[in-house]
Amino acid sequence: MLTEARAWQVLEAVPDPEIPVISVTELGIVREVVATAAGLHVVVTPTYSGCPATEVIAQSIRDALVAAGGGDVTVETRLAPAWTTDWITEPAKEKLRVYGIAPPGGDAPVGPQPIRFVPKKLACPRCGSTDSVRLSEFGSTACKALYRCRSCLEPFEYFKPI
Template sequence: MRPGNLEGLIATDQESAPKTDKDLPFARQVLADVMDPEVPAVSVVDLGIVRDIGWQDGHIRVLITPTYSGCPATEAIEEAIRDALIAAGFVQAEVIQRLDPAWTTDWITDEGREKLRAYGISPPSGSASKRSLTSEPPVVLCPICNSDHTERVSEFGSTACKALYRCCDCLEPFDYFKCI
């Protein structure tokens, strides 16, 4: 649907339309199509970056937590979220960044983990909180052949939030989304 065709279908934060909580699932659906610029197979909703969607002072407000405070894609993500909401009829969309509590890979949805695997990135294994307490090395499955016979090649992969691994069975290199 184009923004011009939305009138009458949803209430938006346009001055002439009422603002209702019924619009919030639609806003979440819009954001489910906003892909992460570094991993375009998963959305900002899949990654758990979107923490809350609501109305504040008559405008749609989205609360996000970047995957880490120094993430270079944060500004691009904020802009993509704002642009998508505006295109869907939510004028004057506001995106607020909150760093506390810090984002964790535990927030990645099950669907997001499957999308990462299908894209060729091994999703985080286990729970971030449990691993941080025990310092256990992760069991990293190859996203290509599903083997657990893998080895870390480098602590950093294509981005700082990923490590570079290699499968010892199929010999393919792949990124592993670090469990944080």
């Protein structure tokens, strides 16, 4: 049987199916791992309740943990508290930028705040210019918006702060 610590290590290698450069743990969607007598119980919170990758993520988690000796693995989807971009690790934010997705900003004030979908200055992850324009409020998924840099003319996605 796997320990909880070892299970977390295994999950660090499970990529997000939509953004394969970051793992499900770096994205912050794995909330809890509990070792039981029968195996492991894993709690995940999807990036939003209608995320189309939820079942793929759950199966990838099961497959990885079973292959590592996790025994019977159950994956529970928990929607509360809702996932937030605050749960993305700092190294993952840099991986997003290098991959071509502008990460959410880390300058949000503490405490309840209105949701901002448009940052004051959004830097292009390719050239760094802040001269960009939003093409669509939604990118490939509802948690991202589509932008184009006016300097290098390249399109890019922005992970909206939630």
